[in-house]
Structures are given as structure tokens and as C-alpha cells.
Amino acid sequence: MIEDKELQAEIGKHLMQPENYGKLEDASCVGVGIDHSTKSYVIMYIKRDDKNILDVMFGTNGTQDTTTLGSIFTGMIKGESVESAQEIAEELNKDLQESYAAIPAPKVDLSKPEGEQVEHISTEHQDSANMVLTAFNAAMRHYERSEGGIEEEQYEMSIVKTCPYSTTECHFVTKASQED
Template sequence: MEQALENEELNQEIIEHLMHPKNYGKLDEPSGVGVGHDEKTGEYVVFYIQTEDENIQEVSYATNGCQDTVVLGSMFTEMIKGDSIENGKNAVEKMDKRLSGMTVQQQVCAEMVLTSFIASLINRENRLKGKSEEMHVIKMKESCEVEEVETKEKENNDK
């Protein structure tokens, strides 16, 4: 019964983030801008952070990705907003561990969000070192096309 209640709460949270994404859009004067880019599909997540000392004051993201990417971006930004950079990095590790229960596509979408956050931290560090870098881009190792391929393989195996 307790598990069912937790699942219901999670489903309601997911619907809320889908219908009303939090922290979506561009930040004015970010401290760091990072991009996770899937070259196969052309999908990307742009992640913006505004920091003061070692704290994340503001955070936002934008994507041309699917609804899973929007939901995961919204949820992740809410997790780290107002927290320390170190706790933001720890949140990446926590999300990575939670991904195992998701579909392959959701895992790839989440990885794109997390990768873009890491890229924004790299961009922030580069800027602090005096490097002129508008944004830092990391190409994704996995593609959102994975689930489509796996689904077709499963259909062929079921025949």
C-alpha cells in the first residue's frame, strides 16, 4: 500500500513537471552554459547556471527534446536550485543510480540533462580561468534512437 502511494505521488509530480515545467528558458548573465547534444537525433539540452561563490543561485534549461527530457530537466533543476555546486554534483550521482528503473529512452534523456549540467560547470570553470567560451558542449555517447531500435528488435524476436 505504501509503495502504491509513493508511485501515485511520483506520477502526480511527473504530470506537474510536464504540464508546468519549472526553470525552463534562458538565464540572463549565466555563470556557466552547458550543452548535452545527441548528434544522431539532433536533440540537445542547454543548461544555464548562475552561481555566487560555490552556490547555485539560479538554474534553468532549454531543450528541443521529448517530454521525458522536459520533465527530467524540470525535476533536476528543482533538486539543485539554491544548493551548493558540490551537492549539485552529488545529485548527478543520485540521479544516475535512480536511472536503472527507467526505460532506455528515459535514461538517455536524463543523461542528456545531467551531461548538460556537467558541461555548464566546466564552462563556469573555464570562464573563471579567463577562457573566452560562450558555452561548453559535450556530445552524447548514447542516442535517443536506442529505444526505437530495441523495440524493433523485440518485435522481430517475438515473431
């Protein structure tokens, strides 16, 4: 119970006063995670060397959820070794995939008119976390490409949703015709 209260307090802190928000001018890698279905993105600026994350900042045009999650994640990896930061991201990605998988199938109500038969399933929380983690992975990829001699301003990756119900538009079930 105490852990839940501590977690809620930590989330509330990041919600009210996000940390590491803004542009890092001397970033060594920049990654963008984009959700094309909503046109939302997270851009992550990372200053690193071969072994450590020296500084990290992020920006977004997403929801307050996205800002809060970006603040929490960047706080987790700032000052960590690159290896440790990648392990943190990998663990969070596993949790994210489990969260997508746990979303129940939408309810279908055939008594409603066509186009209103399927309830909307929101994956906003998962998609926000997905954009943050994708931006981190894109930044790491940008660094690798830069080290390999490829010059580019940033590296962009689209998020991949692993839940069949996470699309913005529902696929509606056609009302069965009744035979007389």
C-alpha cells in the same frame, strides 16, 4: 503505494507545467548536452557563485520527456550548494547507468526478411535524462574553464550511451543460408 502516487503527481505537475524553462540572461555558466544520433540537445543556464547554485534554467529541442526531466532536475538543484548539486547529479547518473544496463537485448526473429529481424529497442527515457545530466556537467565544466581564464559562450558535451542497444540504427542479423 503512497510514494508512487506522490511521485506520479510530481511528474504530472512537471509534465503539464514545466518549471525553470527558458533562457537565463545573467548565467555564469552555460552547458549543452547533445545526442548526435537524434540531433536533440539540452542547454542549461546556471547562475552560481563559488559555493551555491543561485538560479538555473534550461531549454531543449527534445521530447516532452526531456522537458519534464529538465524541470524536475533543475528544481532539485536550484538553491542548493554546488557540492550538493553535483552529488545529486552523480546519484542520478548512477541510476541512469543501471537503467541502461537493465535494457534487455533485442529479440531476433529470423523468420522475418533481412532488415526487419531485430526489434527496435527504445532508450528515449534514458537518453532524455542523459542529455539533462550532460548539460549540467557541461555547465559546471564551463564555469571551471571560465575561472581558469578561458572565454567561451558555452561548453558542449555529447552524451555517452552505455547500452549496446541504444543506437538509433539496429545492427541486423544476417539470415543464415540453408544448405540443401
